[in-house]
Amino acid sequence: ILNVEQSPQSLHVQEGDSTNFTCSFPSSNFYALHWYRWETAKSPEALFVMTLNGDEKKKGRISATLNTKEGYSYLYIKGSQPEDSATYLCASYNSGGSNYKLTFGKGTLLTVNP
Amino acid sequence: ETGVTQTPRHLVMGMTNKKSLKCEQHLGHNAMYWYKQSAKKPLELMFVYSLEERVENNSVPSRFSPECPNSSHLFLHLHTLQPEDSALYLCASSQDRVPPNQPQHFGDGTRLSIL
DSSP: OOOOEEEOSEEEEETTOOEEEEEEOOOTTEEEEEEEEEOTTSOOEEEEEEOSTTOEEEETTEEEEEETTTTEEEEEESSOOGGGOEEEEEEEEEEETTEEEEEEOOOEEEEEEO | OOSEEEEOSEEEEOTTOEEEEEEEEOSOOSEEEEEEEOTTSOOEEEEEEETTEEEEEOSOOTTEEEEEEETTEEEEEEESOOGGGOEEEEEEEESOSSSSOSOOEEOOOEEEEEO
16 A cells, blocks of 8 residues: 655645645655645645656745655645645656556645735 | 536435445546445545446445446445445545555545434
């Protein structure tokens, strides 16, 4: 059984604060790490897909890093805005035999107060 | 608009009913997925289809029966469900199932309630 752990479970910040969350995933048979942003009553939206150790990706004020050897990824949001309020999901792709399995964490719920 | 459309958005059914969830993608993708999200649990992968062929069935009870008539459409047929099957059911698609470094595109989900 693969476990993907995200912390914290929830987070409240003030508008303008910078924040970060953690995703821990199995490092064995690792292939890719996905980050998704999920706003209430909408569909999850892909932010990043990362595969290489040391990878860093950026999209506007959001960035992510990847450490495949120790099995963790950080998601950073610089200068949080109320519209950043959402649940941030990470998912790890690990292989087992000929199959790849995408395993999701429970997510980090971010609330940005104006 | 993600390019993945699910219907209905909400469904209430009794345990003896038979209903179907529908998913349609307009992205030209070759892989489609059904996920289940129960309260306080992570998204759980149920089924994976690649080029209309089922390639994964993650120990899902037989009361859930998927169907993929073509690469754009995916159904989940439901019969004799249990109260614990009440959940949000999400459909997703990706260009291909492998390599898995491609993002998945999700629909808005169907909120299912079993009476």
